[in-house]
Amino acid sequence: MAKYHITTRINGDDVEFLCAPEQTLLDVLRDDLRLTGSKEGCASGDCGACSVTIDGRLVCSCLVLAAEVGGQEIETIEGMADGDRLHPLQQKFLDFAALQCGVCTPGFLIAAKALLDRNSNPSETEVRYWLAGNLCRCTGYDKIVRAVLDTAADMRD
Amino acid sequence: MRYEAPQTVDQAISLLAGTHGNPRVLAGGTDLLVQLRAGFIDPELIVDIKQIDETTAITAEDGGFRVGAAVSGARLKEHDTLSLLWPGVVEAADLIGSTQIQGRASMGGNLCNASPAADTVPALIAAGATCALAGPGGRREVPVEEICTGPGQTILTDGEFVVSILLPARGSRSGDAYLRFIPRTEMDIAVVGVGVSLSLGADGQCSAARVAVGAVAPTALLVPAAAEALVGGVVDDAAIDAMAAAVRAVCRPIDDKRGTVAYRIEVAGVLAGRVCRIALERAGST
Numbered sequence: 001m002a003k004y005h006i007t008t009r010i011n012g013d014d015v016e017f018l019c020a021p022e023q024t025l026l027d028v029l030r031d032d033l034r035l036t037g038s039k040e041g042c043a044s045g046d047c048g049a050c051s052v053t054i055d056g057r058l059v060c061s062c063l064v065l066a067a068e069v070g071g072q073e074i075e076t077i078e079g080m081a082d083g084d085r086l087h088p089l090q091q092k093f094l095d096f097a098a099l100q101c102g103v104c105t106p107g108f109l110i111a112a113k114a115l116l117d118r119n120s121n122p123s124e125t126e127v128r129y130w131l132a133g134n135l136c137r138c139t140g141y142d143k144i145v146r147a148v149l150d151t152a153a154d155m156r157d
Numbered sequence: 158m159r160y161e162a163p164q165t166v167d168q169a170i171s172l173l174a175g176t177h178g179n180p181r182v183l184a185g186g187t188d189l190l191v192q193l194r195a196g197f198i199d200p201e202l203i204v205d206i207k208q209i210d211e212t213t214a215i216t217a218e219d220g221g222f223r224v225g226a227a228v229s230g231a232r233l234k235e236h237d238t239l240s241l242l243w244p245g246v247v248e249a250a251d252l253i254g255s256t257q258i259q260g261r262a263s264m265g266g267n268l269c270n271a272s273p274a275a276d277t278v279p280a281l282i283a284a285g286a287t288c289a290l291a292g293p294g295g296r297r298e299v300p301v302e303e304i305c306t307g308p309g310q311t312i313l314t315d316g317e318f319v320v321s322i323l324l325p326a327r328g329s330r331s332g333d334a335y336l337r338f339i340p341r342t343e344m345d346i347a348v349v350g351v352g353v354s355l356s357l358g359a360d361g362q363c364s365a366a367r368v369a370v371g372a373v374a375p376t377a378l379l380v381p382a383a384a385e386a387l388v389g390g391v392v393d394d395a396a397i398d399a400m401a402a403a404v405r406a407v408c409r410p411i412d413d414k415r416g417t418v419a420y421r422i423e424v425a426g427v428l429a430g431r432v433c434r435i436a437l438e439r440a441g442s443t
């Protein structure tokens with residue numbers, strides 16, 4: 001079967017990979033590049049566990065073909081911490097117990113970061129709508145929303 | 158399956174027209190990838206149209222805007238002057254899915270997927286939007302209401318695709334709006350969707366109107382009788398009731414888990430009234 005040779009940037013590094021036409025970006029990240037932080041919850045765009053940004057735009061990597069990302073700038077959860085130093089959102093999720101099983105967490109963190117990159121002072125309603133495409137079966141959402149609002153407040157100080 | 162990302166409209170047409178086995182256009186992929194994964198479709202070729210300038214640009218044209226068929230909802234919403242001119246269309250596009258879906262989903266894909274419940278379609282029809290189609294036979298400009306012929310069915314011929322959508326110029330004292338009814342507040346499919354666009358004359362009377370309704374028939378419908386109930390008079394409660402009655406009269410919905418026939422018809426009228434009042438308020442304030 002035809003393979004496509006793709007050159008892209010992931011978390012600031014130049015990356016090359018070969019993919020089949022039907023492989024999604026999520027498939028390649030997890031199965032070929034071993035970046036298994038992005039999760040597959042549904043493979044249909046409903047749960048947000050596979051969230052990444054492409055050229056700064058939040059998307060579901062399960063709904064992107066790997067062949068599409070040539071020349072683009074991809075950010076995944078693996079690029080969020082600075083070495084051993086957690087991103088403020090990651091630290092706040094721990095402090096606020098905003099995760100239990102953790103399957104949804106990478107997606108929530110990527111989505112929340114994309115929000116705070118655009119809006120340093122979102123209202124609770126804005127946070128809830130922005131994160132409506134991220135599903136969590138464990139936490140009941142409230143701790144996640146508090147963690148995002150509190151991180152935003154810290155980062156503004 | 159093969160994947161191609163042509164740089165020009167002509168290259169896209171050659172690829173689409175030159176491939177047997179149901180080639181598919183790829184815009185944001187938020188419908189297409191779900192259908193691929195579920196095995197509903199098995200195309201020989203996928204033609205990604207996001208490398209083509211014309212399908213990805215928003216350009217001013219004759220006082221209106223030409224929106225590339227593959228422009229995402231997120232980019233549409235960030236366009237301030239377009240959002241001021243056609244707020245109803247932009248709010249309809251903004252209703253599609255989550256932030257993640259917004260990052261990819263296009264109006265061209267929403268239209269060509271031809272779901273009866275597609276949110277942007279009634280808003281585009283109400284706006285009097287037209288589509289630029291390109292195919293092996295050349296180009297043509299077609300009103301949005303003529304594109305879909307049934308669920309999953311369009312007038313597009315082999316090798317033809319939607320290049321862009323034109324949101325026309327409009328006079329001052331004009332407004333449009335779109336609302337859908339869903340049982341939840343986010344992430345659901347419309348039970349009914351209504352788009353209204355209207356203009357007021359210097360005398361405050363309605364000088365032009367277009368009303369369209371979605372999810373209550375095999376395709377979204379333009380409702381000329383609803384517009385006639387508004388045009389030529391003051392848009393008061395009586396006119397709005399007559400408009401809503403005309404909307405109810407064209408509904409041919411199905412019974413499903415989201416609503417019964419009677420319920421959808423009732424809600425269509427209620428929603429039409431609400432949407433009309435929002436469009437009226439917007440028209441009055443421009």
Ligand SMILES: Cc1cc2nc3c(=O)[nH]c(=O)nc-3n(C[C@H](O)[C@H](O)[C@H](O)COP(=O)(O)OP(=O)(O)OC[C@H]3O[C@@H](n4cnc5c(N)ncnc54)[C@H](O)[C@@H]3O)c2cc1C
Binds near residue numbers: 226
């Ligand atoms: C989680 C989720 C929530 C959703 N919520 C909504 C919602 O609330 N309301 C709603 O209306 N929809 C919703 N959708 C459906 C979908 O997101 C929209 O229909 C979207 O607008 C499709 O656009 P796209 O660019 O992703 O299309 P694609 O998936 O790329 O294409 C859709 C179809 O149209 C064809 N096509 C695309 N562009 C063209 C073109 N220019 N010319 C010819 N054919 C073309 C493709 O071949 C394909 O058959 C949702 C989907 C998901 C996954």
Ligand code: FES
Binds near residue numbers: 062
């Ligand atoms: S795995 Fe992509 S949205 Fe659920």
Ligand code: FES
Binds near residue numbers: 100101138
């Ligand atoms: S922590 Fe388990 S799904 Fe969110």
